[in-house]
Amino acid sequence: MAVREAEVADLSDVLNVLDGAALSTDVELVRSSIDAGGTLVAVSGDGERVLGALVLDDDHVDAVAVRRRRRGQGIGTALVAAAAERRDRLTATFDADVRPFYESLDFDIEQVDEPGRLWGERSG
Template identity: 75%
Template sequence: MYVREATVSDLPDAMNVLDGAALSIDVETVRAGIADDGTLVAVSENGERVLGAVVLDGEHIVAVAVRRRRRGQGIGTALVEAAADRRERLTADFDADVRPFYEGLGFDIERADEAGRWRGERDS
């Protein structure tokens, strides 16, 4: 597995992964990320299968997702680390259930609202 910048031809596969994770992100946001070098994909060693995707809007992580069968294998971590290599700072808003993921990546975490959302920030 390796991480690379997404291309327009990766758009359907990236959307499939993001939709499979039940994330509410529209195709135009992902397309804009591709145009601005803000969408990265993790692909199988032979480069034929998209295993995960991270979408950035500037320094903000809009979405990160990994195919269900490939979760727990470090793919999400590799995607966020690759994003961190491309940005001086990263931010993210997320639900409590993924808080350990972001804490493990060195994000400083704080409560974002009373509805259970959290916000994280990490300097590279």
């Protein structure tokens, strides 16, 4: 598995991974993130299959998802680590059930006004 910046040709695969994780995101945001080098993909060893994707909107993680059969293999962690190498600071808003994932990546987490949602920040 390797992590690289997504290319325009990866757009449908990125949207497929996000959809498979039941994440809603704006297609235009994903497209502009790809154009700006802010979308990362984890690909299989042969580079043929997109296993996971992370979409950045400046320094905010708009979405991170991994194909269902590949979860628990460190792919999401690798995507966030690669994003952290590219940004001095990362933020994310996410559901409370994925709090352990963000805590394991050294995000400082706090409640937001929306029930069941959290906000996290990782610096340096």
